[in-house]
Amino acid sequence: MSKFLNVLTASAVAASVLATPVMAEKLGLGRPASDDEIAAWDIDIRPDGQGLPEGSGSVMDGEDLYMDQCSVCHGVFGEAEGRWPVLAGGDGSLSDDRPVKTIGSYWPYLSTVWDYVHRAMPFGDAQSLSNDEVYAITAYLMYLNYLVEDDFVLSKENFLEVRMPNEENFFMDDRADAELVAFAKSEVCMSDCKDNVEITARAAIVDVTPEDADAREARAARLGVDVSEGDEEASATEEEGAEEAAASTTAEGAEQELDMALVAEGEKVFKRCAACHQVGEGAKDRVGPVLNGVMDAPFGHVEGFRYSKGLLDMADEGMVWTEENMAEFLKKPRGYIKRTKMSFAGLRKDEEIAAVIEYLKSFPE
Numbered sequence: 564m565s566k567f568l569n570v571l572t573a574s575a576v577a578a579s580v581l582a583t584p585v586m587a588e589k590l591g592l593g594r595p596a597s598d599d600e601i602a603a604w605d606i607d608i609r610p611d612g613q614g615l616p617e618g619s620g621s622v623m624d625g626e627d628l629y630m631d632q633c634s635v636c637h638g639v640f641g642e643a644e645g646r647w648p649v650l651a652g653g654d655g656s657l658s659d660d661r662p663v664k665t666i667g668s669y670w671p672y673l674s675t676v677w678d679y680v681h682r683a684m685p686f687g688d689a690q691s692l693s694n695d696e697v698y699a700i701t702a703y704l705m706y707l708n709y710l711v712e713d714d715f716v717l718s719k720e721n722f723l724e725v726r727m728p729n730e731e732n733f734f735m736d737d738r739a740d741a742e743l744v745a746f747a748k749s750e751v752c753m754s755d756c757k758d759n760v761e762i763t764a765r766a767a768i769v770d771v772t773p774e775d776a777d778a779r780e781a782r783a784a785r786l787g788v789d790v791s792e793g794d795e796e797a798s799a800t801e802e803e804g805a806e807e808a809a810a811s812t813t814a815e816g817a818e819q820e821l822d823m824a825l826v827a828e829g830e831k832v833f834k835r836c837a838a839c840h841q842v843g844e845g846a847k848d849r850v851g852p853v854l855n856g857v858m859d860a861p862f863g864h865v866e867g868f869r870y871s872k873g874l875l876d877m878a879d880e881g882m883v884w885t886e887e888n889m890a891e892f893l894k895k896p897r898g899y900i901k902r903t904k905m906s907f908a909g910l911r912k913d914e915e916i917a918a919v920i921e922y923l924k925s926f927p928e
């Protein structure tokens with residue numbers, strides 16, 4: 564529940580603080596935000612429909628968009644690939660030991676689906692969807708949860724007619740009053756208590772959402788535990804990383820000289836790839852294939868990885884990854900490979916592209 568409230572209030576608060584010229588004056592800092600700036604932040608959609616833009620989208624259109632941009636992680640039927648979040652099913656499981664909380668089984672309001680998808684998805688390329696696309700995908704997510712038929716069209720106009728199955732189980736927090744009454748009436752039960760309380764597991768070290776090496780290290784420091792995943796490359800400091808890479812290239816007798824400063828830059832850029840790709844020793848396929856040895860390799864170089872048809876077609880033509888076509892691909896993945904499964908907007912700066920390519924070169928095998 565708090566997740567929903569936080570999403571709603573955070574942007575509302577941001578908008579109101581920025582909106583007061585008085586604050587800017589009082590603090591002697593900055594300037595009042597312009598209406599446009601406020602509008603750019605003020606994107607929350609509320610359960611009563613406040614904030615919804617004009618627009619509409621059908622289940623059918625939503626299906627195409629979903630297959631292209633969401634199914635790699637969330638599964639063709641919303642059942643999820645690997646440990647990415649499940650988006651459909653779980654009906655009636657909320658009282659189980661392991662409830663499956665999905666949009667259909669758990670989420671109280673459709674407005675949160677619209678808001679979340681619009682705000683945060685697809686992961687790695689957030690806010691790239693148009694309003695109509697978000698309506699269409701939201702309609703499709705309802706369809707996946709058996710809430711509507713396949714000819715349904717969702718729009719601003721009919722949005723509030725939709726009621727989510729679990730809405731009733733969300734209500735205003737009345738503990739302040741309700742508990743007072745309960746405590747006043749009855750003897751508090753304190754029998755059979757455990758003598759000592761012991762922490763047996765920490766939710767924080769369960770790897771739910773993939774994160775980059777920095778976040779992992781910060782968390783390790785905070786918890787005072789070792790959470791390394793065996794990818795020393797990722798957790799090594801920059802210098803160490805650079806040395807290691809240098810050592811490994813000489814060891815492997817690669818002919819080309821690497822620009823180690825550029826490799827270090829590239830390692831930073833690679834954090835944006837790391838949600839989906841791994842490199843180095845022990846690297847595994849995640850959402851994207853392992854990228855060891857990808858430079859100079861044929862397209863689709865990882866055996867057993869399920870590449871898109873677009874990429875496989877290019878592989879069939881005998882395409883090989885060079886600095887030139889890699890740069891073109893990384894600038895605009897969807898422009899370079901038709902309907903690629905890599906849902907990543909692309910790197911805007913040429914320097915970043917050059918750096919990350921140099922970094923990829925430092926993993927020749």
Ligand code: HEC
Pocket residue numbers: 629632633634635636637647648649650664665666676679680684685686687700772773839850906
């Ligand atoms: C690269 C993988 C990836 C892709 C592609 C992706 N998502 Fe997600 N999605 C995630 C992750 C990771 C989370 C959880 C984020 C978190 O909790 O911080 C998530 C969470 C969600 C949630 C919330 C689930 C819940 O119960 O909390 C929804 C809804 C969602 N995604 C919809 C979409 C839609 C729609 C698309 C396509 C437009 C999409 N996602 C594309 C990875 C992905």
Ligand code: HEC
Pocket residue numbers: 635686687832833835836837838839840850851852854857861862863864865869870871872873874893900902903904905906907910919
């Ligand atoms: C949201 C997940 C995601 C992100 C982020 C991502 N990729 Fe990918 N990448 C993929 C997927 C999925 C594929 C497979 C593409 C296909 O089959 O069309 C892929 C394919 C590739 C390939 C082709 C590999 C081969 O074997 O031919 C390269 C190279 C690549 N990505 C590099 C990068 C780099 C560099 C970054 C960061 C700048 C990055 N990717 C960011 C998911 C991602």
